[in-house]
Amino acid sequence: MKLHTLKPAKGAVKVGKRLGRGQGxxxxxxxxxxxxxxxxxxxxxxxxxFEGGQMPLQRRIPKFGFKNPNRVExxxxxxxxxxxxxxxxxxxxISVQTLIDNGIVGKNHLVxxxxxxxxxxxLSINAHAFSAKAVxxxxxxxxxxxxx
Numbered sequence: 001m002k003l004h005t006l007k008p009a010k011g012a013v014k015v016g017k018r019l020g021r022g023q024g025x026x027x028x029x030x031x032x033x034x035x036x037x038x039x040x041x042x043x044x045x046x047x048x049x050f051e052g053g054q055m056p057l058q059r060r061i062p063k064f065g066f067k068n069p070n071r072v073e074x075x076x077x078x079x080x081x082x083x084x085x086x087x088x089x090x091x092x093x094i095s096v097q098t099l100i101d102n103g104i105v106g107k108n109h110l111v112x113x114x115x116x117x118x119x120x121x122x123l124s125i126n127a128h129a130f131s132a133k134a135v136x137x138x139x140x141x142x143x144x145x146x147x148x
Contacts, residue, residue: 074129075109079137080117082125095126096148
């Protein structure tokens with residue numbers, strides 16, 4: 001085997017159609033576009049969702065539901081995640097900035113502490129919101145909860 005003898009496997013490379021190159025190509029004349037109509041012309045592009053004049057799917061299906069414009073979304077962080085972080089950093093105070101610095105939440109997220117997992121150390125936690133069980137678990141160990 002030599003470099004100049006290398007070639008792709010049979011059937012691996014497909015030769016593209018050479019459109020509009022005369023009758024001898026077998027695809028001359030209309031260049032596989034058929035006769036007349038918008039689809040045969042240059043510059044044709046169909047509108048997104050167009051179904052040939054039939055009522056499009058997004059208009060046939062009824063609207064339903066309600067999107068609350070005042071909804072406040074929180075990024076959930078559980079106690080087991082906070083315990084892991086506290087062990088890793090050996091800190092007693094966990095703030096939103098600490099969570100951001102360690103890649104647990106993004107810088108624009110509001111943080112809510114939830115109660116999954118077990119807390120083993122006394123911690124002071126700063127966050128935007130807390131679940132009732134999380135507050136109970138933190139204060140049971142003598143830790144403090146600070147809402148921002």
